[in-house]
Structure formats: C-alpha cells, structure tokens
Amino acid sequence: MQDIYSDRSYGEDKVGFGERLGILVVDFQKAFTDGRFPMGGSDRIDKAVENTARLLSVAREKNIPVASCFVAYPNLASMPYWKVGAIKETLFEGSEAAELDPRIADHKYDYVFQKEGASAFFMTPCSAFFTKHKVDTIAVTGCVTSGCVRASAVDSFQFGFRTMLVDDCSGDHDEGPHQDTMRDVGRRYADVVRSDDVINFMMRNN
Amino acid sequence: MQDIYSDRSYGEDKVGFGERLGILVVDFQKAFTDGRFPMGGSDRIDKAVENTARLLSVAREKNIPVASCFVAYPNLASMPYWKVGAIKETLFEGSEAAELDPRIADHKYDYVFQKEGASAFFMTPCSAFFTKHKVDTIAVTGCVTSGCVRASAVDSFQFGFRTMLVDDCSGDHDEGPHQDTMRDVGRRYADVVRSDDVINFMMRNN
Amino acid sequence: MQDIYSDRSYGEDKVGFGERLGILVVDFQKAFTDGRFPMGGSDRIDKAVENTARLLSVAREKNIPVASCFVAYPNLASMPYWKVGAIKETLFEGSEAAELDPRIADHKYDYVFQKEGASAFFMTPCSAFFTKHKVDTIAVTGCVTSGCVRASAVDSFQFGFRTMLVDDCSGDHDEGPHQDTMRDVGRRYADVVRSDDVINFMMRNN
Amino acid sequence: MQDIYSDRSYGEDKVGFGERLGILVVDFQKAFTDGRFPMGGSDRIDKAVENTARLLSVAREKNIPVASCFVAYPNLASMPYWKVGAIKETLFEGSEAAELDPRIADHKYDYVFQKEGASAFFMTPCSAFFTKHKVDTIAVTGCVTSGCVRASAVDSFQFGFRTMLVDDCSGDHDEGPHQDTMRDVGRRYADVVRSDDVINFMMRNN
Numbered sequence: 001m002q003d004i005y006s007d008r009s010y011g012e013d014k015v016g017f018g019e020r021l022g023i024l025v026v027d028f029q030k031a032f033t034d035g036r037f038p039m040g041g042s043d044r045i046d047k048a049v050e051n052t053a054r055l056l057s058v059a060r061e062k063n064i065p066v067a068s069c070f071v072a073y074p075n076l077a078s079m080p081y082w083k084v085g086a087i088k089e090t091l092f093e094g095s096e097a098a099e100l101d102p103r104i105a106d107h108k109y110d111y112v113f114q115k116e117g118a119s120a121f122f123m124t125p126c127s128a129f130f131t132k133h134k135v136d137t138i139a140v141t142g143c144v145t146s147g148c149v150r151a152s153a154v155d156s157f158q159f160g161f162r163t164m165l166v167d168d169c170s171g172d173h174d175e176g177p178h179q180d181t182m183r184d185v186g187r188r189y190a191d192v193v194r195s196d197d198v199i200n201f202m203m204r205n206n
Numbered sequence: 207m208q209d210i211y212s213d214r215s216y217g218e219d220k221v222g223f224g225e226r227l228g229i230l231v232v233d234f235q236k237a238f239t240d241g242r243f244p245m246g247g248s249d250r251i252d253k254a255v256e257n258t259a260r261l262l263s264v265a266r267e268k269n270i271p272v273a274s275c276f277v278a279y280p281n282l283a284s285m286p287y288w289k290v291g292a293i294k295e296t297l298f299e300g301s302e303a304a305e306l307d308p309r310i311a312d313h314k315y316d317y318v319f320q321k322e323g324a325s326a327f328f329m330t331p332c333s334a335f336f337t338k339h340k341v342d343t344i345a346v347t348g349c350v351t352s353g354c355v356r357a358s359a360v361d362s363f364q365f366g367f368r369t370m371l372v373d374d375c376s377g378d379h380d381e382g383p384h385q386d387t388m389r390d391v392g393r394r395y396a397d398v399v400r401s402d403d404v405i406n407f408m409m410r411n412n
Numbered sequence: 413m414q415d416i417y418s419d420r421s422y423g424e425d426k427v428g429f430g431e432r433l434g435i436l437v438v439d440f441q442k443a444f445t446d447g448r449f450p451m452g453g454s455d456r457i458d459k460a461v462e463n464t465a466r467l468l469s470v471a472r473e474k475n476i477p478v479a480s481c482f483v484a485y486p487n488l489a490s491m492p493y494w495k496v497g498a499i500k501e502t503l504f505e506g507s508e509a510a511e512l513d514p515r516i517a518d519h520k521y522d523y524v525f526q527k528e529g530a531s532a533f534f535m536t537p538c539s540a541f542f543t544k545h546k547v548d549t550i551a552v553t554g555c556v557t558s559g560c561v562r563a564s565a566v567d568s569f570q571f572g573f574r575t576m577l578v579d580d581c582s583g584d585h586d587e588g589p590h591q592d593t594m595r596d597v598g599r600r601y602a603d604v605v606r607s608d609d610v611i612n613f614m615m616r617n618n
Numbered sequence: 619m620q621d622i623y624s625d626r627s628y629g630e631d632k633v634g635f636g637e638r639l640g641i642l643v644v645d646f647q648k649a650f651t652d653g654r655f656p657m658g659g660s661d662r663i664d665k666a667v668e669n670t671a672r673l674l675s676v677a678r679e680k681n682i683p684v685a686s687c688f689v690a691y692p693n694l695a696s697m698p699y700w701k702v703g704a705i706k707e708t709l710f711e712g713s714e715a716a717e718l719d720p721r722i723a724d725h726k727y728d729y730v731f732q733k734e735g736a737s738a739f740f741m742t743p744c745s746a747f748f749t750k751h752k753v754d755t756i757a758v759t760g761c762v763t764s765g766c767v768r769a770s771a772v773d774s775f776q777f778g779f780r781t782m783l784v785d786d787c788s789g790d791h792d793e794g795p796h797q798d799t800m801r802d803v804g805r806r807y808a809d810v811v812r813s814d815d816v817i818n819f820m821m822r823n824n
C-alpha cells in the first residue's frame with residue numbers, strides 16, 4: 001500500500017536474518033500475564049505468551065541464546081517518573097508481580113535479568129550478553145507491545161543488531177497500539193515476522 | 207475518556223515540571239525540514255520548526271540549556287540496519303542534509319551534537335550535558351514524532367528526567383502516527399504539553 | 413611536586429563540591445570484605461569499610477542519597493571475560509559472596525543494585541538514580557580501588573558529575589595499586605578527598 | 619612472580635583471541651602526538667603511533683574493522699569536570715588539536731568518531747560499530763595509556779568483547795603509569811600483547 005511514508009522510502013529495505021540468532025523475551029512477568037494483577041489479564045498477551053513458549057522450546061533445543069527480563073524496583077524512590085499508577089504499586093523486587101510467567105521461564109537455560117527502564121537494553125547487560133554470544137540477529141518477543149517491546153526493538157536496532165519483531169509473540173492490552181507499533185517499527189528499524197518464520201530459521205540454520 | 211488502558215491505571219499520574227528545565231531539539235535538520243530532500247517537506251514538521259523557534263528564543267533569553275542534535279554517518283558501513291532507503295542515501299557527515307535548519311540553529315548558544323541512533327540519548331553525551339547543567343525536566347521537541355522524537359522521549363524518561371513532550375513542537379510526516387505517539391507516550395512516560403505551557407513555565411521560573 | 417604530568421597541566425584544576433551530594437558504595441560485598449572468601453581478607457579493605465560505615469551514618473542522618481552495588485552473575489555464561497579465577501567461582505546471584513557487608517548495608521535506606529561490569533555505572537540504573545535525586549556531586553567509596561572503584565570514578569566523571577574519590581573509604585589488596593589509582597584519577601577526573609572532608613561538607617550543607 | 623594479587627587468582631586465566639578481530643585506536647590526535655600542543659611531544663606516544671601505523675596497514679589489507687576516535691568538545695560548557703587545564707584550552711571541535719595524526723588516519727577506511735568522555739565507548743557508537751561487524755575481539759591501541767586507553771580497555775571488556783591491550787601500540791607521558799596500567803588491566807580484563815601478536819593473528823586468520 002502506497003502512503004506518505006513509503007513515498008519517502010520508509011520500509012523500502014528489508015533487514016533479513018543474519019548468521020546467529022538470539023531471542024529476547026521482554027517482561028513476560030506475572031504483573032502483565034496474570035489477571036490477578038491490575039495490569040494483567042489480556043487475551044492478546046496470553047496468546048503471545050503461548051506462542052513465545054513454543055518458539056522458546058525450539059530455541060533451547062537448538063542452543064540459541066535466550067535473554068529474558070522483568071521490570072522491578074527496590075522501592076518507589078528508585079523508579080523513573082512513571083504515569084502508570086499500578087506500576088508504582090506492584091513492581092517491587094521479590095514480589096510475585098516480578099516473577100516470570102512459568103510458561104516462558106527457564107531459569108537454568110535463559111539469561112534472566114532485571115531492568116528498570118522501558119527497554120530491555122536500557123542500563124542492563126542485555127547487549128553485552130548477546131555480543132558475547134556473537135549474536136547478530138535478535139528476535140524480540142514479550143509485552144507490552146506499545147511500551148517495553150517497542151522500546152526494546154528500537155534499542156536492538158540502535159545497538160547494531162538485525163532486529164526481528166515477532167508479531168504473534170508480542171502482546172498489548174488492546175489491538176490498536178499493537179498494530180501501530182508494528183507499522184512504525186516495521187518501516188524503520190525491524191522486520192515484522194511471525195513465530196513460524198523464526199522457528200523455520202532455527203530449524204534450517206542450527 | 208475511559209478505555210482499557212486507563213482501566214489499568216495508565217495515565218493516572220502526572221509528571222509535572224521540576225525545578226530546572228532543559229530543551230532537547232531532535233533532528234530539525236534539512237533532511238527532514240527542507241522539501242528539496244527526499245524525506246523533507248511536511249507542513250506538520252514545518253509548523254513544529256516554527257513553534258520550536260519561538261520556544262527557543264525564550265529559552266535562550268532565560269538562559270535555559272538547549273541541546274540540539276542531528277543524525278549523520280561517516281559512511282554506509284557505520285549505519286545500523288535502517289529500512290528507510292533515503293536515510294542510507296542522504297545522511298552523511300558534512301552533507302547539507304545533516305545541517306540544522308537555520309530557523310532553530312544557534313551554534314553559539316546550543317549544545318549541538320551528532321547522533322547515530324534514533325534516540326538523541328543513544329550513545330551520545332546528551333544525558334551528561336543535562337546532568338552537568340542540573341536539569342531535572344526536559345522538554346522534547348523535533349522530528350519525526352513517531353521515530354526519533356518518541357525514542358528520545360522514552361530515553362529522557364529512562365534516564366530519570368521529568369519529560370515534557372511538546373505536541374506542537376514535534377512534527378511527523380502524517381497526523382496518525384503523531385497522535386499515536388502522544389497517546390502511547392503520554393500515558394506512560396511524559397506529560398504531553400503545548401509550547402505555551404513551556405514558555406509560561408520559563409517566564410515564571412527563570 | 414613538579415613532574416611530566418603537571419608540566420602538561422594535569423591536576424591543574426580542582427573539581428570542588430557542588431550543591432547536592434550523593435554517595436556511591438562500590439562492591440563492599442562479602443566476596444571482598446570477608447576473609448572466608450578467596451578474594452577477601454585485606455586490612456586495607458577492612459579499614460575502608462569502617463570509614464565508609466562512619467561516613468554513611470552521617471549521610472543517612474542528613475538524608476543524602478546512597479547507592480550501593482554488588483557484582484553477581486546468574487551463571488558463568490553471562491560473565492564477561494574475567495581473568496580472575498575466583499570471580500568465576502564465587503560471584504553468583506543469591507550466594508553469600510554477593511551479600512553486602514553488614515557494616516555498610518542498609519537495605520531500607522540505600523538504593524541497592526546489582527552490576528555485572530567493573531563500573532557501578534556500566535549498564536546499571538546508577539546514573540538515573542542520582543539524576544532523579546538531583547545529585548551533582550558523587551563521593552565514590554568501595555573496593556577494589558584499582559579495579560571497580562577506579563572504573564566507577566571514571567564513569568561518574570564521564571556522566572557529568574563532580575566526582576570525589578574518598579581515599580580512606582576505598583580499599584585495595586595492596587598499597588601500590590591504591591596509590592597509583594589516586595594519582596591517575598586525581599590528576600584527571602576527580603578530587604581525592606578524605607572521609608572527613610565529605611562529612612564536613614554534609615554537616616555544613618544539609 | 620607470585621604476589622598478593624596472583625594469590626587471589628588475579629591473572630589466572632587468559633582471554634585469548636576469538637574469531638573476528640577489530641582494532642580500536644584511541645585519541646591519536648595532534649593534541650597528544652604533536653609537540654606543538656601543550657600535552658603533545660612524548661617519545662613513548664610517538665613510538666606507539668609508529669607501531670600502530672604498522673599494525674593498521676596490515677589490518678586494512680586484511681579487511682579488519684578499524685575504529686579510530688578523537689576527543690573534542692563544541693565548547694567549555696559541554697565538557698565534564700576535567701582537571702587537566704590544557705584540555706579545556708585546546709580540545710575544541712574543528713581545531714587542529716582534534717585532528718587525527720596523519721600517520722594513523724585513513725578517513726576512507728576507518729570508522730572515525732568523536733568522543734567526549736575518557737573511554738572510546740562512553741556515549742559513542744563504538745560498540746554498535748563492532749557489533750555490526752561481528753567483531754568478538756578488540757585490540758586496543760592509542761594514548762594516553764593511563765587515561766583514555768585504560769578506560770577504553772575496561773569498557774571493551776565490559777561490553778563483552780575479548781580485549782587485547784597492545785602494549786607497544788599504547789603510549790603515555792611517562793613509563794610508570796603505562797606499566798601500572800598494563801599490570802592492573804592485564805590481571806583483570808584483557809591480555810597484554812605486542813603488535814606482532816596481533817599482526818600474526820591477522821596473517822594467520824584473515
């Protein structure tokens with residue numbers, strides 16, 4: 001579809017997979033995946049968790065590096081200026097809200113790390129982990145699409161990685177902001193792909 | 207308006223201005239503000255330039271720190287994986303596309319710096335500059351709203367600053383992605399304000 | 413004393429305290445402060461712990477922001493290429509080696525965070541914490557002087573903070589590398605001060 | 619030689635070259651390499667320039683990525699709190715002091731970038747450049763050993779790269795601080811090697 005952005009060459013080029021893949025899982029923690037928490041309980045996020053679990057089972061079998069993060073703070077004073085009330089009430093270190101969803105968590109295999117910003121890369125060892133494992137392509141999954149997933153995909157691009165934003169492994173509270181993210185990110189920084197594309201790549205290349 | 211996000215406490219809190227303001231101007235360079243370049247020539251961006259020029263004239267009078275960046279690369283090999291064809295053809299160091307728009311540029315007063323990512327903060331001295339000047343609140347202006355402005359606003363928040371996203375000082379190629387950005391950022395990371403709000407703050411406080 | 417560095421204007425200027433102080437405590441964790449661990453058991457480090465405890469008791473009384481970090485890794489695969497064998501054998505998340513020394517730890521008051529590099533600022537929320545608290549001057553304490561303390565002091569400088577390297581609150585395994593650090597850092601990036609200088613500043617200004 | 623550090627397992631492990639090498643050249647700019655400038659005119663630095671030039675001629679022939687930086691500031695207000703008077707008087711953008719030494723400069727081949735901290739990696743696109751080129755091993759050269767070279771080597775390590783500190787390609791104003799750096803860095807973060815080791819690696823592997 002032609003529009004004012006494609007007229008200006010947005011989305012003209014494809015990124016493409018490189019040689020060595022890594023998977024990033026953003027904030028699939030109970031605060032967002034479990035309906036008992038004020039920000040939890042979205043079908044869209046639930047489905048993304050299931051799809052990511054399927055993708056991760058292949059990744060771990062194929063020895064693909066997996067980094068999985070959660071957001072949590074020691075206390076209120078250490079948080080940036082969040083406008084989301086529930087974040088300030090629930091996202092504390094050691095709380096259940098900070099626990100990874102058991103469907104995607106493998107503390108033995110994955111590199112699990114805490115973050116305090118929106119992006120999984122912001123002031124965390126995320127890029128160093130992928131660099132050390134010689135990853136050149138990062139598949140980004142997680143929630144919430146229009147928040148931390150988007151910020152993470154932009155950073156993955158900025159750090160020099162080929163970035164794959166996995167549409168059906170990424171969930172939002174509502175559909176509109178999810179699609180807007182795919183549109184904005186997909187014409188600038190990353191290829192928007194499906195979990196099957198990533199799985200096929202792993203089956204062929206690893 | 208109530209929606210699924212406000213139900214979950216998004217946008218519940220306000221950030222508010224702090225004590226010391228700084229202005230960030232993102233990518234008001236000819237590549238985007240001048241119609242002779244493939245990505246240039248948007249009325250929305252043009253208007254944002256004019257509004258920012260007005261805001262900056264007050265800021266400089268009131269001795270408010272101003273940081274202004276442009277994106278440029280030494281060569282193709284040093285670029286991240288952009289999907290925008292025109293970026294790869296125009297954004298080179300020393301080219302006219304990399305020059306700041308004369309309406310907002312004041313090389314004597316402003317802290318002008320080059321960036322290579324989307325965010326003005328990514329791998330640049332931007333945060334150090336504001337930290338050194340004891341800024342606690344950053345008003346973000348520039349283009350393109352749904353790209354580099356958004357990434358910069360998210361980073362401003364992540365670095366611990368109070369962040370004001372100045373709606374009418376920020377321009378995009380089209381209206382939809384501009385509004386989507388205000389919506390997504392405004393309920394998470396920053397207050398969406400008007401240039402007059404920032405000008406009034408400067409008149410009262412400096 | 414005149415030498416080839418002062419001939420070239422090294423150390424010519426003083427940094428000086430600014431307006432708002434913060435304290436950074438680097439790696440006073442049992443791995444380094446407790447003789448039961450392979451890298452622990454240095455009198456120099458022990459003395460630095462005692463001096464820092466004294467400094468911190470004033471800081472907490474005066475409501476000065478304190479950030480205290482420890483180094484730990486989820487597993488071997490996530491470590492950078494350390495050449496220190498004992499690091500690879502002891503510094504795991506949840507282990508006793510990663511626990512802060514009780515003499516300096518106050519988990520209720522301090523901002524406690526984990527790091528994975530040498531510097532307390534590297535890929536951690538350390539600078540965002542100090543920025544949020546409007547700190548412009550950071551007093552650096554901890555161990556080991558010629559390793560993580562030095563890297564942290566350099567980063568504090570690089571982030572735009574006024575940096576005070578607190579000589580008697582910083583410990584090394586041996587005296588030579590401690591002094592070399594004071595010399596190198598003190599003529600470039602930071603004022604070398606005593607704990608009493610910092611305490612006096614807090615008494616006068618807070 | 620056994621000492622208190624090797625007793626504690628410092629220097630016990632070797633890093634070793636990986637698969638893909640990159641070269642980092644730190645601050646071989648006229649301010650430090652040319653005796654007409656207040657910080658310039660050291661035989662040690664001169665020799666390091668010559669050795670690096672020899673190493674770079676092989677690197678460019680073998681298509682090894684080379685990143686070369688210089689430090690410069692737009693003005694005094696944008697500098698961090700340097701204690702070196704001459705830095706504040708000479709290191710301005712566009713000045714001759716900021717020009718790379720012609721013996722090591724190849725603006726066509728090298729990735730040349732500006733920095734504002736001590737480390738070549740601090741708030742610069744340096745790590746993204748090496749990541750994009752799939753480098754896993756960085757050979758660090760440049761000046762001044764006990765300042766910017768050391769800070770760069772520590773960051774190279776922290777970013778997850780195998781780090782080679784090239785002894786005879788690194789120069790300081792005086793011998794002591796150079797040797798202290800080799801000692802401190804070499805037992806923690808990097809292998810200390812000679813230019814011939816790096817050249818031999820390139821001849822064998824590229």
